[in-house]
Amino acid sequence: MESHALLWLQLREQLQLPSGVLRQLMALAPDPRLLVNRLTDDTQAPLRAVIRRVPAVLRQADARNLLQQRLDAAACEIICLADADYPGLLAEIHDPPPLLFLRGRRELLSVPMLAIVGSRRSSHRGLDDARQFAAALASLGFGVVSGMARGIDASAHRGALDVAGTTLAVLGCGVDVCYPRSSQKLYQEIAEQGLILSEYNLGTPPLRHQFPQRNRIISGLSLGVLVVEAAVQSGSLITARQALEQNRDVFALPGSIHSPSSRGCNALIKQGAKLVETTADIVEELSGWSAGSPVLAEETPPDVLAPDSALLPLLDFAPQALDVLAARSALPIPVLLAELGELELGGWVEQQPAGWLRRRE
Numbered sequence: 001m002e003s004h005a006l007l008w009l010q011l012r013e014q015l016q017l018p019s020g021v022l023r024q025l026m027a028l029a030p031d032p033r034l035l036v037n038r039l040t041d042d043t044q045a046p047l048r049a050v051i052r053r054v055p056a057v058l059r060q061a062d063a064r065n066l067l068q069q070r071l072d073a074a075a076c077e078i079i080c081l082a083d084a085d086y087p088g089l090l091a092e093i094h095d096p097p098p099l100l101f102l103r104g105r106r107e108l109l110s111v112p113m114l115a116i117v118g119s120r121r122s123s124h125r126g127l128d129d130a131r132q133f134a135a136a137l138a139s140l141g142f143g144v145v146s147g148m149a150r151g152i153d154a155s156a157h158r159g160a161l162d163v164a165g166t167t168l169a170v171l172g173c174g175v176d177v178c179y180p181r182s183s184q185k186l187y188q189e190i191a192e193q194g195l196i197l198s199e200y201n202l203g204t205p206p207l208r209h210q211f212p213q214r215n216r217i218i219s220g221l222s223l224g225v226l227v228v229e230a231a232v233q234s235g236s237l238i239t240a241r242q243a244l245e246q247n248r249d250v251f252a253l254p255g256s257i258h259s260p261s262s263r264g265c266n267a268l269i270k271q272g273a274k275l276v277e278t279t280a281d282i283v284e285e286l287s288g289w290s291a292g293s294p295v296l297a298e299e300t301p302p303d304v305l306a307p308d309s310a311l312l313p314l315l316d317f318a319p320q321a322l323d324v325l326a327a328r329s330a331l332p333i334p335v336l337l338a339e340l341g342e343l344e345l346g347g348w349v350e351q352q353p354a355g356w357l358r359r360r361e
Contacts, residue, residue, distance in 0.1 A: 009078055011025075028051075093220040101199070108194060127155040133226060134156040134159030154186055157169060175196050223286055224286065231261055
């Protein structure tokens with residue numbers, strides 16, 4: 001039996017229907033074959049004109065079969081706003097996507113979800129935080145939603161996969177398009193173990209304007225959004241604003257006042273986002289959604305001892321230029337670089353464009 005979603009897809013493609021019109025039609029009849037029976041004198045003229053064309057389009061079984069073949073070839077399926085398993089939270093937003101393309105495990109749409117987003121140009125500390133928080137939240141039974149971008153997004157997905165948890169990637173392109181291309185391995189793992197979804201047609205390339213649009217789906221699917229690192233002007237803050245508009249909780253990790261990638265998070269906290277230090281800070285806001293007890297995102301494994309280094313106490317959690325460190329340590333530059341390299345290999349320091357900083361206590 002043909003799914004209603006496939007029929008709606010056929011109507012959208014052949015009649016070139018915008019999302020708003022498609023949502024109006026679905027509100028009239030979940031099954032598009034019944035639309036003609038819903039015509040009344042009160043039906044708006046533009047909708048009446050569309051509905052009268054519906055029977056002729058739906059009689060074109062060959063065109064519909066071609067759409068199904070494309071979906072099958074891409075190992076994808078579709079879900080529509082009228083389907084029983086369409087995510088309830090997403091359906092509540094003011095502009096839910098009437099059709100979603102799915103690749104992976106459709107049943108994961110019923111899992112309670114949290115979004116983790118952040119900068120593409122993230123620090124090592126930020127990447128570690130995203131991965132650890134995602135792993136802890138996934139261990140509690142939450143699905144981790146993100147956008148599969150480089151940086152924080154990719155680390156969040158990876159953290160959930162580390163513990164065999166649930167993760168969903170919302171793309172700003174077709175679900176059969178891996179973007180960025182360098183994330184092919186991650187894309188494949190999510191397709192096999194999690195779920196990839198998009199409102200865009202198969203084969204749609206990653207265009208700039210589509211990413212802010214897809215961010216409303218990331219927040220719409222989720223009970224809340226955790227921002228790990230973000231500049232003041234960033235896509236992550238767009239997601240946070242959309243989350244607030246959708247009446248979702250917004251959480252943020254605080255960061256150094258000297259780090260550009262922390263200013264967005266610090267600004268969110270000033271505006272009322274919940275400051276997060278452990279997953280317990282998130283779980284207490286979402287009590288009732290998970291059967292587990294809070295798992296802390298550890299700052300440092302307890303069995304890792306700080307190295308015996310006179311340089312380490314001189315480093316701050318904000319970047320310092322190499323010449324400043326040389327003056328403070330009184331070490332020749334070659335010796336200083338060698339010691340910094342050793343500390344970096346051990347995960348104790350990190351080099352950023354603005355200089356070197358300490359990563360943990």
